[in-house]
Amino acid sequence: MPELIDQSAPIRKSRGDGAVVRDLAQLQAAFANAILDPGMAVPSGLTGPDGRPGARRFAVYRNNVVAGLIETLKAAFPVTCRLVGDEFFAAMARVYVAGEPPRSPIMLDYGAGFSEFIAQFEPAAALPYLRDIARLERSWVEAYHAAEAIPLLPSALARVPPAELPSMRLLLHPSVRIVRSIFPIVAIWQINVDACGTREVNLADGSEDALVTRPDAEVEIRALPVGAAAFIEALLAGSPIVDAMKRGMSVGPCFDLACALTGLFEARAIIGFDRPSRRPGRDA
Template structure:
């Protein structure tokens, strides 16, 4: 039974494969035409799921290009879970390697940002710590402090202005020319309350958040952030993270709760 199911699933995504054995029409004969209708409906459904998950990418490339690209992805990366919210996690990497998209070197980073947005939207809800707690922290304990990030927190690092490109391709934004040679943007994607927020990060902040996610102490995270950029502002980064609700816990000792899912780094 398992082999028959495996063959049936493969045949749905590969038009060159024959109709699976045992599938017959009312005349008790194999019906390729009927199966092709079902096959097409499955592929169209998966392509539509990708369109819904990557609206900015869709707007940038247009429906025809997106559909052709998505069909190839579907044939190579069928769903591994019945939960369609999980589908498309590898789509940004596929776009990066997709040669027809080489003329749009920013496209895969826009897709990474959209994927981070979707993951943040569906992440667990946890109450952030009030920013007033900063005033109660003993300065002498600060270097050893470990912070816990909100489960929705995602960082996307890009060598192009990814936030700018993404913003003008969603919510009826007006596309304008963007000089992708002016430098990159790091983004923090977060859903501390009801809405997902996308924020540009100041220099060094992405490395700092990454270090917090890896359960480094404040002192270790600061060192890594300064290694990333000499102008990193620790006080400003801490203030911002608490103010926007990105911190949900703190501890003077190591714990396993400070990880960050979905960090993206592309140079």
């Protein structure tokens, strides 16, 4: 592994601590930039154990870092990778890695902007739904690592006076994510998440919105009926049921409130409720 030396002239000169810190920061920045850019030379001041510039050792280190980040993306976006193939995905991911180095030591955070990158990646333009599949897979990762919470039983609402239901606010599971798309992304995801899937999806089938949850150990992805995505997004924003219903109806006049609520309970996505002028409640 290449070593950052502390014997370079700029750092050993007798100067204020601020200047030394700036020199070290510049050296570290040059190292970080060169790691992700194969066109850059070995940073000045970087040597191997023999005291000579460690070009070969640095190249090995660089390749290992880039390969590791590509594998991280591949693990987080397996369906995206399957849709384009390993070779294309590796090339696409390499471009992303070069422009978007990790900004946190927590690798769970890496790849948050990958779907937006795909949308601008011209070679992927032939698959216009690829960005939304990547968004769906990113939501899967976020849901998997979300906080735990106990789902609410449907019977909990039976004790709420009907007059209070419209103004209630539903509290949703921390793992809940909504992904909207003009493509049938749930169907595409379902047939590709299993390597043995052979059923074809017709893009002419139109839009499909997804509900992503993890009420227990496994992440679940469900297709939503028309208007349900807008309804759930309003609930996530803190809107009472009546206002969320209006959001759902604005998307589709045929929006069915009862169906949407039943779907949320079936997905075990509701963890509590807030009644007007009362403390938040729940029922185990």
